[in-house]
Amino acid sequence: MDIAMDRSALQAFLEAHFPQAADYEVDAVTPDGVVMRLCPDARHLRPGETVSGPTMFALADVGIYLAILSRIGPVALAVTTNASIDFLRKPLAGRDLRAEVRILKIGRQLAVGEAILTSEGSREAVARASMTYSIPPQRGVK
Amino acid sequence: MDIAMDRSALQAFLEAHFPQAADYEVDAVTPDGVVMRLCPDARHLRPGETVSGPTMFALADVGIYLAILSRIGPVALAVTTNASIDFLRKPLAGRDLRAEVRILKIGRQLAVGEAILTSEGSREAVARASMTYSIPPQRGVK
Amino acid sequence: MDIAMDRSALQAFLEAHFPQAADYEVDAVTPDGVVMRLCPDARHLRPGETVSGPTMFALADVGIYLAILSRIGPVALAVTTNASIDFLRKPLAGRDLRAEVRILKIGRQLAVGEAILTSEGSREAVARASMTYSIPPQRGVK
Amino acid sequence: MDIAMDRSALQAFLEAHFPQAADYEVDAVTPDGVVMRLCPDARHLRPGETVSGPTMFALADVGIYLAILSRIGPVALAVTTNASIDFLRKPLAGRDLRAEVRILKIGRQLAVGEAILTSEGSREAVARASMTYSIPPQRGVK
Numbered sequence: 001m002d003i004a005m006d007r008s009a010l011q012a013f014l015e016a017h018f019p020q021a022a023d024y025e026v027d028a029v030t031p032d033g034v035v036m037r038l039c040p041d042a043r044h045l046r047p048g049e050t051v052s053g054p055t056m057f058a059l060a061d062v063g064i065y066l067a068i069l070s071r072i073g074p075v076a077l078a079v080t081t082n083a084s085i086d087f088l089r090k091p092l093a094g095r096d097l098r099a100e101v102r103i104l105k106i107g108r109q110l111a112v113g114e115a116i117l118t119s120e121g122s123r124e125a126v127a128r129a130s131m132t133y134s135i136p137p138q139r140g141v142k
Numbered sequence: 143m144d145i146a147m148d149r150s151a152l153q154a155f156l157e158a159h160f161p162q163a164a165d166y167e168v169d170a171v172t173p174d175g176v177v178m179r180l181c182p183d184a185r186h187l188r189p190g191e192t193v194s195g196p197t198m199f200a201l202a203d204v205g206i207y208l209a210i211l212s213r214i215g216p217v218a219l220a221v222t223t224n225a226s227i228d229f230l231r232k233p234l235a236g237r238d239l240r241a242e243v244r245i246l247k248i249g250r251q252l253a254v255g256e257a258i259l260t261s262e263g264s265r266e267a268v269a270r271a272s273m274t275y276s277i278p279p280q281r282g283v284k
Numbered sequence: 285m286d287i288a289m290d291r292s293a294l295q296a297f298l299e300a301h302f303p304q305a306a307d308y309e310v311d312a313v314t315p316d317g318v319v320m321r322l323c324p325d326a327r328h329l330r331p332g333e334t335v336s337g338p339t340m341f342a343l344a345d346v347g348i349y350l351a352i353l354s355r356i357g358p359v360a361l362a363v364t365t366n367a368s369i370d371f372l373r374k375p376l377a378g379r380d381l382r383a384e385v386r387i388l389k390i391g392r393q394l395a396v397g398e399a400i401l402t403s404e405g406s407r408e409a410v411a412r413a414s415m416t417y418s419i420p421p422q423r424g425v426k
Numbered sequence: 427m428d429i430a431m432d433r434s435a436l437q438a439f440l441e442a443h444f445p446q447a448a449d450y451e452v453d454a455v456t457p458d459g460v461v462m463r464l465c466p467d468a469r470h471l472r473p474g475e476t477v478s479g480p481t482m483f484a485l486a487d488v489g490i491y492l493a494i495l496s497r498i499g500p501v502a503l504a505v506t507t508n509a510s511i512d513f514l515r516k517p518l519a520g521r522d523l524r525a526e527v528r529i530l531k532i533g534r535q536l537a538v539g540e541a542i543l544t545s546e547g548s549r550e551a552v553a554r555a556s557m558t559y560s561i562p563p564q565r566g567v568k
Contacts, residue, residue: 053222054200061195080195081394082366082416084226084510086538086556088531104551105514109393109418110365112512114554125530128540128556130512132366132416134393223536224508224558226368228396228414230389246409247372251535251560252507254370256412267388270398272370272412274508274558276535337506338484345479364479368510 001106003029004073010034010066013074024062029070033101033113036063037120040097051091056117060085060129063099064113068133071106078111078133085129092119097126104130111135143248145171146215152176152208155216166204171212175243175255178205179262182239193233198259202227202271205241206255210275213248220253220275227271234261239268246272253277285390287313288357294318294350297358308346313354317385317397320347321404324381335375340401344369344413347383348397352417355390362395362417369413376403381410388414395419427532429455430499436460436492439500450488455496459527459539462489463546466523477517482543486511486555489525490539494559497532504537504559511555518545523552530556537561 005013007029015021027035038059040051061080069075091097099115110132117127147155149171157163169177180201182193203222211217233239241257252274259269289297291313299305311319322343324335345364353359375381383399394416401411431439433455441447453461464485466477487506495501517523524544531538536558543553 052200053203053225054196057199057225058194058196080229082226082228083195083199084224084368084556086224086530086558087222088538104512104554112514112554128530128538130510130554130556132512226414226510228388228416230396246370246412254372254412270388270396270414272368272414274370336484337487337509338480341483341509342478342480364513366510366512367479367483368508370508371506 001071001103003070005029005070010070013069014062014066018062020058024059026066027098033067033103034063034070036066036099036101036115038097038099050093051097053085053087056087056091056097056127057083057085057129059097059099059117060101060115060127061131063101063115064129064131065133067101067103067113068106068111071103072111072135075135078135080131081110081134082132083129085127087127088125091117091126092122095122096120107135109135143213143245145212147171147212152212155211156204156208160204162200166201168208169240175209175245176205176212178208178241178243178257180239180241182233192235193239195227195229198229198233198239198269199225199227199271201239201241201259202243202257202269203273205243205257206271206273207275209243209245209255210248210253213245214253214277217277220277222273223252223276224274225271227269229269231266231268233259233268234264237264238262249277251277285355285387287354289313289354294354297353298346298350302346304342308343310350311382314384317351317387318347318354320350320383320385320399322381322383324375334377335381337369337371340371340375340381340411341367341369341413343381343383343401344385344399344411345415347385347399348413348415349417351385351387351397352390352395355387356395356419359419362419364415365394365418366416367413369411371411372409375401375410376406379406380404391419393419427497427529429496431455431496436496439495440488440492444488446484450485452492453524459493459529460489460496462492462525462527462541464523464525466517476519477523479511479513482513482517482523482553483509483511483555485523485525485543486527486541486553487557489527489541490555490557491559493527493529493539494532494537497529498537498561501561504561506557507536507560508558509555511553513553514551517543517552518548521548522546533561535561
């Protein structure tokens with residue numbers, strides 16, 4: 001699939017539209033999707049210094065959303081309709097969290113992607129998430 | 143199932159262990175589970191004044207977790223292993239978000255619960271979430 | 285929501301369109317959805333005489349599908365796009381399996397429902413499933 | 427992770443324990459998991475000659491189960507506790523269905539795996555499923 005937004009266009013979109021953008025970084029646009037990164041700070045941590053579940057959920061959500069936009073462009077109002085997430089291991093303390101995102105489908109009405117989360121420097125999956133987004137009938141560009 | 147922690151015990155546990163506790167309130171312990179409430183503020187909102195997906199995820203997660211504790215007591219380190227969530231409608235602007243939580247199973251190793259989220263004053267479901275928690279072999283009390 | 289197909293219309297649709305229709309029965313159309321029943325026979329059983337996971341999946345899928353049709357009528361080609369299911373307990377041997385189905389949303393593009401499965405004569409949930417269906421742009425009637 | 431059961435041991439286990447074994451074939455044991463194959467016949471088909479959702483669910487379930495056994499050996503009574511599945515495209519008519527299974531975690535209590543289903547000869551994903559299995563405290567060997 002063609003690339004509609006490159007790494008810097010995604011990063012600019014993120015900073016313009018997400019209040020928590022400072023936490024995230026678009027590492028790369030890949031043939032399958034994107035790679036995202038979260039630098040956890042105190043707000044993301046649970047007792048025991050591990051990243052909280054909702055923070056991992058948010059990283060996967062932002063990453064899959066941007067992966068879809070990287071192919072279809074800055075479509076207004078695509079919304080998450082469904083998500084499933086498996087929490088597999090504790091993230092390593094003091095490490096960035098990486099999300100490798102792979103697009104599984106971009107249809108007329110629905111787009112589906114998947115994210116595998118790992119701690120920087122480790123290959124073991126910390127979490128796996130898949131999410132579905134509803135694409136509005138007219139692809140209005142923001 | 144017997145009640146191990148009542149409303150005020152859950153609220154105290156919440157305030158002692160969750161950094162974002164000020165956002166949440168335990169409304170009631172019910173025969174099936176609990177009712178939770180979130181008073182959204184700016185940090186929870188997305189453009190368009192709706193509550194964000196990760197915020198709804200977090201409300202369901204906290205609510206189902208507390209519902210389980212209301213039956214088995216303050217077990218240390220029960221962790222979420224799996225979650226699925228359907229986002230059904232936009233929450234109403236300016237309203238509290240309610241979560242009606244129902245326990246589906248409390249086994250030796252796993253507990254499962256479900257939350258239906260609604261906007262205060264409306265009966266239509268905004269989101270539905272089910273989550274599984276792993277219960278550690280020894281139920282150490284905090 | 286108005287009822288578009290009653291119990292006998294759903295049962296007739298089931299028998300006309302599903303090869304395994306003989307296994308299923310529409311017990312009731314309810315204000316929230318429908319109640320379905322499966323009479324398990326040897327083909328549905330796993331070692332230990334319990335109903336297999338795919339059989340429970342199929343019961344929830346048929347039940348939620350018929351619940352949606354009970355409101356929007358016999359729409360051709362609505363397809364399941366996503367499903368999540370929690371297997372909670374072994375079904376009781378030698379008992380029918382009941383599915384209480386509740387519709388959560390019927391939108392223009394997507395419909396979402398949930399099923400709670402129990403063994404006949406027991407109130408404990410054997411499984412919980414939620415499923416999403418994509419509704420084709422033109423609601424062609426079969 | 428070490429291999430506890432090779433392709434022919436898994437195939438023999440399948441034929442000994444699954445009534446529908448004739449439909450399935452273990453293609454390969456891979457570094458990440460296994461590759462499974464289903465040769466659909468009339469029983470698996472829905473109107474339009476496509477493989478039914480429950481049949482895809484069953485293929486993913488058997489495949490992930492065997493992938494886990496390929497590492498831990500023929501453990502009795504490991505049961506599916508949770509599954510989520512996205513149906514992405516219609517399978518191609520008249521083609522075998524392949525499942526590439528990847529193990530995500532094998533812990534003491536829980537094992538998690540994922541399957542990507544494709545039609546033979548196509549690279550596009552037809553479905554994606556992730557499933558969790560509870561491993562009994564004593565790993566009794568059958």
